[in-house]
Amino acid sequence: MDLSLNYHIGLIDMESESYHAESNYKFKYKVLFFAGGETRDNKFNIFTASFIRLMKKIMEDDFDFIRGIYFKSAMMNVIWALNHAQKPVAEPEKIKIYLTALAQILESGLSNETQLVIISSSSGSVVAAQTACYLAKINRDRTYFSRPFHLVLGSSMISTHSELYKQLKRHQSEGNIGVILQDEMKDEHDTAYGVGGKTKMEAYRNALGLMFPFLSARFKGPSFLNTHPLKGHIHRKRSQTVQKAIDYINIILIKNSLAGEHYREIAQKTLENKSSELSL
DSSP states (O other): OOHHHHHHHHHHHHHHHHHHHHHHHTTSEEEEEEOOTTOBTTBOOHHHHHHHHHHHHHHGGGEEEOOSOOOSSHHHHHHHHHHHSSSOOSOGGGOHHHHHHHHHHHTSOOOTTOEEEEEEETTHHHHHHHHHHHHHHHTTTOSSOSSOEEEEEETOOOOTTSHHHHHHHHHHHTTSEEEEESGGGOOTTOTTTTTTOSSHHHHHHHHHHHHOGGGOSSOOSSOTTOOOTTTSOHHHHHTTOHHHHHHHHIIIIIISOTTHHHHHHHHHHHHHHHHHHHHO
16 A cells, blocks of 8 residues: 555544544533622623633533523622621522532533633622532432532632632532532632621621722722722722632633643643733
C-alpha cells in the first residue's frame, strides 16, 4: 500500500478517536448555576450574563442556569435569602422554590454516572445550599447520582457558623457531597460575605449595618446600597464586571478542575482569549 495512503488513513483514525473521546466526554459532567438576586429568567447583571455566556462557550449543553426561582424584585430575592440562610428547611418538598430547582436538576437528562456541579452566587447561594441539602438527603442511596456532587457557594450570604453550612459539611463527611468551595469564592473586603448569620435576627442586623454603616459598630462604608462603579460597595461593583466571571471560572474549572481535565483545557483557552479582548 502507498505510504502516503497509510499516513492519511492514520490521520483519519486519529481524528476519529479524538472525536469519539470528545463526544464520550460530553454528559459526564453537568454544571448548573444559581444566580444572584438581580437575576430573572431573562434579565442579568454584567457578571451573570458574562458568566453564563462564557460557560456556555466552554461547556455548551453541559452547562445551564436554574430558572423559575426568582421573585420580581431584587429586594424580595435578598429578603428571602436572609430568611433562609441559617438552617436547612424542615420540609423542602413542600416549598415551590426548591421543587422547581430540584426538578430542573433531575430532569436534565443526566445519567447516574454524571458528575454534577452546583454553582451559585450571592443570594443564589442560599437557594443552592438549601437545594443541595435536599438533594444530598434524597440521594443517600445513590438513586439519582452515583458520585457525590460538588457545591460552589460564591460571594456567599451563608455564614460558616450557621447550621445550614454545618449540615452541608456533614453531608460532605458522609460522602453525599464532594468538594465545597466557599471561602475561595469570597471577594476581598466584601462585608456582605456571611451576612445571613446564625439567626434571622443576626441576618437582619447585619443587613441594616451593610445598608447604613454609619449606624453600625461592625460595618464600615461604603453602603451596600451604593452601586457606584468606583466608590460603591465591592459586592455591587464586582457584579458589574466581566472580570468576576473570569475569576469564577478560573477558580472552579481551572484551579479546582471540578469539571475535569477536558473542560479545564477549554476554559484556559477561552479565558486567555477573553483576557486578551479586555486588555485591548
